[in-house]
Amino acid sequence: MKTTSxxxxxxxxxxxxxxxxxxxxxIDDIQSNDKxxxxxxxxxxxxxxxxxxxxxxTFMINHKGQWADSAARGFARMSQDGPVPHSVYKEMNIAxxxxxxxxxxxxxxxxxxxxxxEDSIYKWLxxxxxxxxxxKSITFHQLLTHKAGLTTDxxxxxxxxxxxKTCIAAGxxxxxxxxxxxxxxxxxxxxxxxxxxxxxxxxxxxSYNLSNKDTASFAEYxxxxxxxxMQNLVFTPxxxxxxxxxxxxxxxxxxxxNETTPATxxxxxxxxxxxxxxxxxxxxxxxxxxxxxxxxxSEKVLTKSQQEVLLTNRYGLDAEDGPNTSKGQSYxxxxxxxxxxxxxxxxxxxxxxxxxxxxxxxxxVELVFFTNALNNxxxxxxxxxxxxxxxxxxxx
Numbered sequence: 001m002k003t004t005s006x007x008x009x010x011x012x013x014x015x016x017x018x019x020x021x022x023x024x025x026x027i028d029d030i031q032s033n034d035k036x037x038x039x040x041x042x043x044x045x046x047x048x049x050x051x052x053x054x055x056x057x058t059f060m061i062n063h064k065g066q067w068a069d070s071a072a073r074g075f076a077r078m079s080q081d082g083p084v085p086h087s088v089y090k091e092m093n094i095a096x097x098x099x100x101x102x103x104x105x106x107x108x109x110x111x112x113x114x115x116x117x118e119d120s121i122y123k124w125l126x127x128x129x130x131x132x133x134x135x136k137s138i139t140f141h142q143l144l145t146h147k148a149g150l151t152t153d154x155x156x157x158x159x160x161x162x163x164x165k166t167c168i169a170a171g172x173x174x175x176x177x178x179x180x181x182x183x184x185x186x187x188x189x190x191x192x193x194x195x196x197x198x199x200x201x202x203x204x205x206x207s208y209n210l211s212n213k214d215t216a217s218f219a220e221y222x223x224x225x226x227x228x229x230m231q232n233l234v235f236t237p238x239x240x241x242x243x244x245x246x247x248x249x250x251x252x253x254x255x256x257x258n259e260t261t262p263a264t265x266x267x268x269x270x271x272x273x274x275x276x277x278x279x280x281x282x283x284x285x286x287x288x289x290x291x292x293x294x295x296x297x298s299e300k301v302l303t304k305s306q307q308e309v310l311l312t313n314r315y316g317l318d319a320e321d322g323p324n325t326s327k328g329q330s331y332x333x334x335x336x337x338x339x340x341x342x343x344x345x346x347x348x349x350x351x352x353x354x355x356x357x358x359x360x361x362x363x364x365v366e367l368v369f370f371t372n373a374l375n376n377x378x379x380x381x382x383x384x385x386x387x388x389x390x391x392x393x394x395x396x
Contacts, residue, residue: 035393035394035395036393036394036396037063037363037365038392038393039068039069040069041391041392041394042069042389042392043069045387045388045389045391045392046369046384046385047073049384050073050384053073053259053373054074054257054259054262054373055371056074056075056086056371056373057073057074057086057369057370057371058070058073058090058370058371059370060286060288060289061365062289062364062365062366063363063364063365064364065293065296065297066293067293070285070286072085073086074086076092076254076372077252077255077266078255078262078263080264080266081255081265086372088285088289089284090254090284091247091253091254091282091287092254092372093254093279093354094279094282094335095335095337095355096278096333096334097335097356097357097358098186098335099278099316099333100315100316101281102186102278102316103144103186103316104234104291104295104301104302104316105189105193105229105230106315107306107309108233108306109197109233111303113197115140115196116140117139117141118141119140120136121135121138121188121192122135122138123195124195125168125191126165126195127206127207128206129168130169131168131171132168132171132172133170134149134172134175135171135172137172138150138172141313142177143186144185144313145179145313145314145319146179146180146185146319147178147179148177148185149172149173149174149175149180150167150168150174150182150184151167151174151182151185152173152174152180153180155170155173156182156184158275159183159190159276159279160274160275161215161218161219161274164184164187167184179319181319182278183277183278183279185278186277186316187277187278188277189277190222190276190277191222191226193222193226193229193230194221194225194229197225205218205221206218209221219274220274223274223276226276227243227276230243234291234301235291237300238290238291238295238300238301239290239294240287240290240291244273244281245273246271247270247282248282254354255267255372256268256269256352257352258373258374258375259373259374259375260375262373266352267352269337279335285368285369285370288368289366289368292358293366295307295310311331316333318331318332318333323382323383325386326390327362327363329362330359330360330362330389331359332357332358332382333358334355334356334357334381334382335355335357336353336354336355336356338352338353339351346377347374348377349375349376349377351374353373354371354374355370355374355381356371357369357385359382359386359389361389365389367385367389369381
């Protein structure tokens with residue numbers, strides 16, 4: 001999505017994404033002696049904290065449902081790959097931030113179909129799948145909070161159709177159902193969305209494809225329906241345009257680098273359509289910020305009660321109780337991907353990679369941050385952004 005306008009209206013509800021220059025002080029701002037949030041100061045603090053980078057980053061700041069400020073530094077593609085500057089409109093694989101989007105879609109779809117979050121998931125799995133140990137005890141709430149018991153630190157599964165089928169056949173391997181973060185939990189929604197929306201239609205398609213032993217076509221069908229339903233549930237109501245789990249052309253797609261070896265050819269992880277749900281959407285910072293504005297400042301995507309359910313349970317968000325700020329509780333979801341080029345099963349130099357982060361702060365502030373380079377492994381950007389936010393409250 002490309003635009004050069006300074007103010008971009010996004011709904012009849014006066015939910016406008018606009019530059020700070022388009023905003024005016026209210027009488028409440030003028031009369032109050034309390035500190036107020038400054039998007040400009042937040043931007044400056046983030047840039048200062050990040051310092052100089054060989055590759056770069058981009059971020060968006062929302063305030064009160066509006067695009068308040070943004071920045072783009074460096075390159076989505078370095079010169080050796082055909083230089084493309086960073087931009088808030090440049091798409092990138094958003095990694096596990098996809099989980100939050102899937103959670104938004106799931107909360108909305110389940111509520112619309114009058115299915116409770118405490119209901120078991122097994123009725124909405126393919127009929128041909130074998131239900132393993134205590135699968136019937138797994139609820140939607142448990143999947144959305146990584147407490148389904150399907151994985152342990154040592155027992156993991158891929159997120160393609162056959163791997164998810166194997167996971168369900170194995171069943172609950174952690175019967176205490178303690179917290180265990182896994183892409184499997186959210187990738188299963190890619191399988192279930194079609195059944196939740198139209199169980200009869202999904203079952204008929206399953207029967208037809210599998211009677212012909214065409215698992216590949218059935219897996220494709222479920223993946224396409226997931227993205228179509230997400231478009232209808234989340235992206236079209238938030239006016240983000242069409243959003244997919246497939247990248248741009250190899251000649252233009254945002255690439256991954258390492259800050260210590262920026263002249264090395266960039267890497268990409270390719271198409272995620274058949275493994276998405278826990279990761280894999282390709283979006284710009286602008287698009288993600290727009291979804292956040294609509295989700296939290298209107299009822300065009302989620303109702304107020306659905307928004308409360310999402311936040312209270314931290315569906316699709318990081319589980320830790322923090323970071324707390326001086327203004328109250330904040331919420332976040334980070335994501336990270338890498339290529340293990342030195343094959344040591346660690347994220348370290350010179351592995352190329354990317355990191356993404358969304359945060360919701362008190363005072364109606366949201367942040368979307370993307371970087372397409374690692375530096376000695378993954379960086380915990382949550383604390384960096386929290387500190388930048390804390391120092392962004394100034395006297396009016």
